[in-house]
Amino acid sequence: MKVKVSSFAGTDAADIELNDEVFGLDPRADILHRVVTWQLEKRRGTARGTRERADVARSGKKLGRQKGGGVARHGDRRAPVFIGGGKAHGARVRDFNPGLNKKVRALGLKMALSSHVKAGSLIVLDGFEVQKTKELKGHFANLNVGKRTLVIDGETVESFRAGYNLPGVDLLPAVGANVYDIIRADTLVLTRAAVEKLEARFNG
Numbered sequence: 001m002k003v004k005v006s007s008f009a010g011t012d013a014a015d016i017e018l019n020d021e022v023f024g025l026d027p028r029a030d031i032l033h034r035v036v037t038w039q040l041e042k043r044r045g046t047a048r049g050t051r052e053r054a055d056v057a058r059s060g061k062k063l064g065r066q067k068g069g070g071v072a073r074h075g076d077r078r079a080p081v082f083i084g085g086g087k088a089h090g091a092r093v094r095d096f097n098p099g100l101n102k103k104v105r106a107l108g109l110k111m112a113l114s115s116h117v118k119a120g121s122l123i124v125l126d127g128f129e130v131q132k133t134k135e136l137k138g139h140f141a142n143l144n145v146g147k148r149t150l151v152i153d154g155e156t157v158e159s160f161r162a163g164y165n166l167p168g169v170d171l172l173p174a175v176g177a178n179v180y181d182i183i184r185a186d187t188l189v190l191t192r193a194a195v196e197k198l199e200a201r202f203n204g
Contacts, residue, residue, distance in 0.1 A: 001117075005192065007126045008139045016124055016192060018117070019199045027111040027118070035108030035179045038100040046097075050090030053078045058085070105179075106202060112182040113198070121146065123189045128153050128160065136162045140169070146186025152177050154193025174198055 001024055002015045018024070060076045067073070074081075080088035116122040123143055128151065130136040140149065148168045151160070160171045172181065174197035182188060190198075 003117075003122070003124050005124050005126050006143060008128075008130060016195060018195065019203075022110050022199055022202055023114050023117045023122075025107075025110050025114040027115040031104065031108050031111055032115075032179060032183060034100065035105055035112075036183070038098060038105070039178060039180050041096050041098055044096035046093060046095065047091050049093035050087040052088070052090050053080065053086030056084070056086040108179045109177065109182075110202065112179045113188070115183060116185075116188040121187050123187060124195060125189060125191045127193075128191050130160075130162045133162045133165050137166060140166075143187075143189075145189070148185050149187045149189060150181055150185035151189040151191075152194040152198075153191045154197050174201070 001018050001020060003018055005014065005016050056078045058076065058078045060078070062076065063074045064071070077085060079085050113122075123145070130139065149170070151163070151169065151171045152174055153160070153171065154174050163169045163171060170181065170185075172178075174194045177194075177198060
């Protein structure tokens with residue numbers, strides 16, 4: 001499919017041909033849900049497990065005789081009541097890194113990109129060269145971007161420093177494009193370099 005290419009300079013650029021296998025798919029909610037769930041689970045940190053009674057390195061010898069000592073009848077010093085003993089009902093290590101098939105992850109990213117094409121919220125730029133924040137804000141106003149805008153370029157560009165102070169505007173290199181950030185954006189802005197790298201990523 002052909003998409004009009006915009007320019008910050010206001011000049012008309014030649015249209016770009018988007019690969020239908022990357023930008024022309026019908027989004028499926030179940031695939032997007034699986035990929036987003038996997039992505040958010042991967043972000044979660046794993047808590048360090050505490051050492052319980054069976055994990056403490058201490059002698060298992062009985063402290064004293066069973067009766068007649070005048071104290072409680074303890075078995076060994078691994079008990080939680082002793083200093084240095086095992087933790088009672090301590091935190092357990094839980095795995096928050098589920099696996100997901102690479103084909104499903106790739107399909108989810110294609111569907112996320114295609115969802116913006118179908119919604120008409122995809123903007124393709126000829127390039128991204130802006131030095132002033134005020135200038136960039138004016139360009140985005142002319143492009144009628146949404147409240148949350150995601151810009152994906154071929155590489156991380158130094159000129160995007162102008163967008164650091166703009167609320168709701170984020171920049172990612174093409175290698176960092178992911179489903180969660182794409183679908184939560186109201187407007188997706190791609191440069192020509194980003195389109196080339198994304199298509200090469202799936203065809204390579």
